Amino acid sequence: PHTQTRTHTMPSRTPSLPRYEHGLMWFRRDLRSSDNTALHHALRQCRQVWCVFVFDQDILAPLPRADRRVEFIRESLLSLDRQLHALGLAQGQQHVHLVVRYGHAVDEICQLAHQLEVQAVFANHDDEPAALARDASVLGKLAHHGVMFHTYKDHVIFERQEVLTQQGRPFGVFTPYKNAWLRQLTDAHLSEHPTEPHAQALANVPDGLHAPIPTLDVLGFEPTNLSSLRLLPGSEGALTLLEDFLQRIEHYGHARDFPAIKGPSYLSVHLRFGTVSIRLLARTAHAMHVQGIPGAMAWLNELIWRDFYHQILANHPRVVDKAFKPEYDHIHWEQGKHAKALFAAWCEGRTGYPLVDAAMAQLNQTGYMHNRLRMVVASFLCKDLGLDWRWGERYFAEKLNDFDLAANNGGWQWASSSGCDAQPYFRIFNPVSQSEKFDAEGRFIRRYVPVLAGLTNRAIHAPWLAGPLELASANVVLGQNYPQPIVDHAQAREKTLLRYAVVKKPLA
Secondary structure, X not given: OOOOOEEEOOOOOOOOOOOEEEEEEEEOOOOOOOOOHHHHHHHHHEEXXXXXXXXXXXXXXXXXXXXXXXXHHHHHHHHHHHHHHHHHHHOOOOOOOEEEXXXXXXXXXXXXXXXXXXXXXXXXXXOOHHHHHHHHHHHHHHHHOOOEEEEEOOOOOOOOOOOEOOOOOEOOOHHHHHHHHHHHOOHHHHOOOOOHHHHHHEOOOOHHHOOOOOOHHHHOOOOOOOHHHOOOOHHHHHHHHHHHHHOOHHHHHHHOOOOXXXXXXXXXXXXXXXXXXXXHHHHHHHHHHHOOOOOHHHHHHHHHHHHHXXXXXXXXXXXXXXXXXXXXXXXXXXXXXXXXXXXXXXXOOOOOOHHHHHHHHHHHHHOOOOHHHHHHHHHHHHHHOOOOHHHHHHHHHHHOOOOOHHHHHHHHHHHOOOOOOOOOOOOOOOHHHHHHHHOOOOHHHHHXXXXXXXXXXXXXXXXXXXXXXXXXXXXXXXXOOEOOOOOOHHHHHHHHHHHHHHHOOOOO
């Protein structure tokens, strides 16, 4: 599937003299000027380089009008423009800017390439099926006019078929993939692709092409609560978070499981939009692990999981709408009016299970959900409510600030047991015991389900088991200001085991 574009998976040795007079750098999910592979090669291979980002109507059209990701991207583009402008000023160029277009990416890139009379367009890989189709169209249109299209690996450390089994096949199980990933890793894979030393190639934007970055209103979107969430956009925001995380990384292996405490790195949205380099993060994690710093390997492990899911999507694009394990597509999920009502209750945090409801409230209010809770709510949807994992995957795709097709799909298929290296179908998270274990004092629940704040630490995990006096003293009226459980977990577990029986392999 990767023959449509002229691709480069490892840094190529470019000639000392530029190959092209004019080049165009197309930013997509790599919104930073530093350590950017495609920008590095564009600056080295061209005498003059212009930079562009396209707000693609094909991507924006189906999004909700108040979408934090669009606002995050726009704010990050302002940061990227400042970075490019500063690089230009250092070289005596007064008018280096990011050109921002709004339209259909295929048309906008080809039109701009024609206007600037470039001989080559540079971009970084994006292996999502829709992106591959888009890039194939761009390649064809550019080739028709004699313009080259070069794309590079930048979003992951290892991609596509760079890490294979001894039989030469893509891995489908994480642990052997991780071991092979670590064996194959060299300093070159983690080294920076510098842009500053080559910034003299950045070109002033012609007067007719420079315009302010479109406002949200012009793009057809509304402001969100992004600023109140302290979700700092751009490379500056990413580096601020990284610096904060490295001060507490030694506790990461343990702290990351508890949603009420500051455990994760919170860098996922920056990885998604490329406002931070994966090489910087993996290099930092690996170096700290070598130094024996606790937590560093657990963090590196998560970065390797990210590579793993990206190579699964690249090699098995059918997972976008099909189970990785085909037999799991034979499962009969709940359907009809009742199923839709259950789904609505899950989406809105009205399941009667406090940890599930708190997690969904966090997602709906902030666009973020703690990783442990993503597993809990996904398991609850599939194995307590009996609903198709694809319903939950689509909801997360709409709501998550850090939505990434590969990781989201991989996570949901893991939770539903249909994916690669997934938990066994008979492993079913108990939402109450998960709550008691990972939010023992109910701090997270009290924050996002404040109606339950007056309950004791013991009762808050399962209010329906509390006595009438305790409920009354906490002003909790089950069925009125907080719902009764919409399913009985024990009964749901038995139904799930029967539902999943279709995937059992026949005895030899």
